[in-house]
Amino acid sequence: MNSNSEHSKHVIDEVRSRIKRKGKIPFSEFMELALYLPSYGYYCVNEKQPYREDYYTSPTVSPVFGACIAIQLRQMWALLGKPKEFAVVEIGSGNGNLSRDIIGFAPKFDNEFASCLKYFPTDITDKVPSKITGCVISNELLDAFPVARFKIIENSIHEVFITLDTDENIIEVTERCSNVQINEYLQSLNNPLIEGYKGEFNVGIDDWIRKVSGILSKGFVLTIDYGGYKDDVYSKSNSKGTLQTYYNHVYGLSPYQKVGQQDLTAKVDFSRVIDVGYANGIESIGLIQQADFLRSNGIEEMQNQIRDIKLDSRDKQENLYAIDMLRRTDHLGGFKVLIQSKDQDGLSLEKLWPSRNDLDAFAKDPPLKTLDHICILPSQYLNSYIEVDNLFEDFPGNS
Numbered sequence: 001m002n003s004n005s006e007h008s009k010h011v012i013d014e015v016r017s018r019i020k021r022k023g024k025i026p027f028s029e030f031m032e033l034a035l036y037l038p039s040y041g042y043y044c045v046n047e048k049q050p051y052r053e054d055y056y057t058s059p060t061v062s063p064v065f066g067a068c069i070a071i072q073l074r075q076m077w078a079l080l081g082k083p084k085e086f087a088v089v090e091i092g093s094g095n096g097n098l099s100r101d102i103i104g105f106a107p108k109f110d111n112e113f114a115s116c117l118k119y120f121p122t123d124i125t126d127k128v129p130s131k132i133t134g135c136v137i138s139n140e141l142l143d144a145f146p147v148a149r150f151k152i153i154e155n156s157i158h159e160v161f162i163t164l165d166t167d168e169n170i171i172e173v174t175e176r177c178s179n180v181q182i183n184e185y186l187q188s189l190n191n192p193l194i195e196g197y198k199g200e201f202n203v204g205i206d207d208w209i210r211k212v213s214g215i216l217s218k219g220f221v222l223t224i225d226y227g228g229y230k231d232d233v234y235s236k237s238n239s240k241g242t243l244q245t246y247y248n249h250v251y252g253l254s255p256y257q258k259v260g261q262q263d264l265t266a267k268v269d270f271s272r273v274i275d276v277g278y279a280n281g282i283e284s285i286g287l288i289q290q291a292d293f294l295r296s297n298g299i300e301e302m303q304n305q306i307r308d309i310k311l312d313s314r315d316k317q318e319n320l321y322a323i324d325m326l327r328r329t330d331h332l333g334g335f336k337v338l339i340q341s342k343d344q345d346g347l348s349l350e351k352l353w354p355s356r357n358d359l360d361a362f363a364k365d366p367p368l369k370t371l372d373h374i375c376i377l378p379s380q381y382l383n384s385y386i387e388v389d390n391l392f393e394d395f396p397g398n399s
Helices: 003-022 027-036 063-079 097-109 111-116 180-187 205-215 270-279 290-295 299-308 313-327 356-362
Strands: 086-091 117-122 132-139 147-153 156-164 170-176 198-202 216-225 244-247 263-265 283-289 336-342
Touching: 003 027, 003 156, 003 170, 027 147, 027 156, 027 263, 063 086, 063 097, 063 111, 063 132, 063 216, 063 290, 063 299, 063 313, 063 356, 086 097, 097 111, 097 117, 111 117, 132 205, 147 180, 156 180, 180 198, 205 216, 205 270, 216 270, 270 283, 270 336, 283 290, 290 299, 290 313, 290 336, 299 313, 299 356
Parallel strands: 086 117, 086 132, 132 216
Antiparallel strands: 147 156, 147 198, 156 170, 216 336, 244 263, 283 336
């Protein structure tokens, strides 16, 4: 048995053990085990580098992504009155690309800001600072929080649970949802969900916001992920649900295949992130596409500078194409950026954007890709997709 199969076996054994004790478990518990079971979950296997094996993220594609965030952090620092210590807590820092790119670029465009920047790259289970003045950052984190799954049956909300058949294969069952929070939220949607509708409810957002509020005394929250407002997430176009799997740049497998070996994600309902934020003293400044956020923080200026740099033609092509990937709305540019604040008054997105003169000055020495960033050209890393008509079907033989 290879190491991947061994990891999968440990996760499935734990799933089966819990089902035998409880009779059934909610899908959210299954997802938490698949992703976060210590030593064996997808994100807890030390030797795994998901961003190379299964998918790519903005920080792994180009250091210009981190440079643009550094410019935005500098603007936040200025709006806070240039405190002597501006703390940045990144949660879900993974391989550390984003932190390295931000810290590396800061002194290139503002030494004073760089000297005040104190960066804390952390993973979700790490201890984090509290009561900071600064910013809490996450990139593609909330989409991997466990989700409850549901289906509308006879105009009622039914939750999906995981149990075992007589051969101890993992199967799904549904029963009328008894979770008050899920019922009340879905019933509050502007457009009632149609018969047969399948979807997800992120069960980790409330705890996440409470954690962020404890970290932040004064400053900002920068959340980057894929998703939208609730009317988008629960639209008719998503009637089969938004749960997605990623394995070796193939997506669309059953969640009950490659358990512990493949990523599981679902679109983020930013309306809930905003609403729960307000309930915890965190106000929304705005939700925009990543392409617009990067444009407001110097990506065009840096791309123009790189075009003029004397560079090997292949290296230049690779750097420029990576920036295009960040900007294009049919690629990474289509991700959303939510900016929130705590203990701040009268802020708008426009106040967060540096002036064009500042951007021209900040972008004079743009960063270039290193061995820390994946090699990506137009012919590489094209994801394959396998259509699964019904993720609520039983998938026997999943050991």
